[in-house]
Amino acid sequence: MLPANFLTPERISCGNEASSKKRVLEEIGKLLASSSAELTQEMVFDKLLERERLGSTGLGLGIGLPHARMAGVEQACGAFIQLSDGIDYDAIDGQPVDLVFGLLVPEQATEEHLQLLARLATMFSDPGFCDRIREARSAEAVLRAIPSDGENAASP
Template sequence: MFSPDLISESRIGCGLEISSKKRLLETLAELLASDHPRLQTETVFERLLERERLGSTGLGHGIALPHARLKDVSDVLGAFVQTKTGVDYDATDGEPVDLAFALLVPEAANEEHLHLLAHLASLFSDPQIRAQLREADSPARLLSILSAG
C-alpha cells in the first residue's frame, strides 16, 4: 500500500505514445513536477538521467523503475506511465519497457527509499499485476491497481 501523497491520477499517464527512453524519462519528469511548485521539469529529468547513467533501471518484463534523490522534495513523490508500445530501455532482459514508475525521494531518505523500491520491484514481479496494468484504460484504473498492491 502506498501513502496517498505518493501518487495521484494527475501523475499517471495512460496509453501514451512514447518513442524513446529519453522521451519516457521526460514525460515522467513532467508528471513529477506538474503539481509540485518547487520542482522544475528539467531538473527532475536531469536527475533521472544521471541515475540512468549509473545503470539501467529497467527491471525486466517491460518494467522500469527510474528514481532519483532531490533536495527540493520533502516527501517521496511518484509518477507512473503506461505506453501504447514498449521503448528500448536497456533493461536487464532486453525487453522493451511499457510500464514505468518513477520515484523522487529527499536526499536524506535512505531507508524509506530502499524499502519503497523493494516494494515496487516485488509488486511488478507479479505477472497478474503487470497484465492488469497493461489492460487498464484510464489513470483512475491504473491508480486503483497500484494502490491495491
C-alpha cells in the same frame, strides 16, 4: 502498500506514445515535477538521467523504474506511464519496456528510498498486477489495480 498521496491521477499517463527512453524520462520528469512548485521538469529529468547513467533502471519483464533522491522534494512521490508500445530501455533482460514507474524521494531519505523501491519491485514482479495495469485505460483504473495496505499485488 504505498504511502497516501504517493501516486495521484494527475501523475498517471495511460496510452502514452513516447518512443524513446529519453522521451519517457522527460515525460516522467514532467509528471513528477508537478508534485512540487519547487521542481521543474528539467531538474527532475537531469536527476533521473544522472541516476540512469549509473545503470539502467529497466527491471525486465517490460518494467522501467527510474528513480532519484533530490533536494526540494519534501515527501516521496511517484508517477506512472503506460506506453502504447514498448521501447528500448536497456532493460536487464533486453526486452522492450511498456510500464514505467518514476520515483522521487527527499535527498536525505535513503532508507525510505530503498523501502519504496523494494515495494515497487515486489508489485511489479507479480504478472497479474502487470496485466491489470497494462489493461487499464484510465488513471483511476491504474490506481484501483495498485494494492492498498493489507493486500498483496495478486489480489483482484
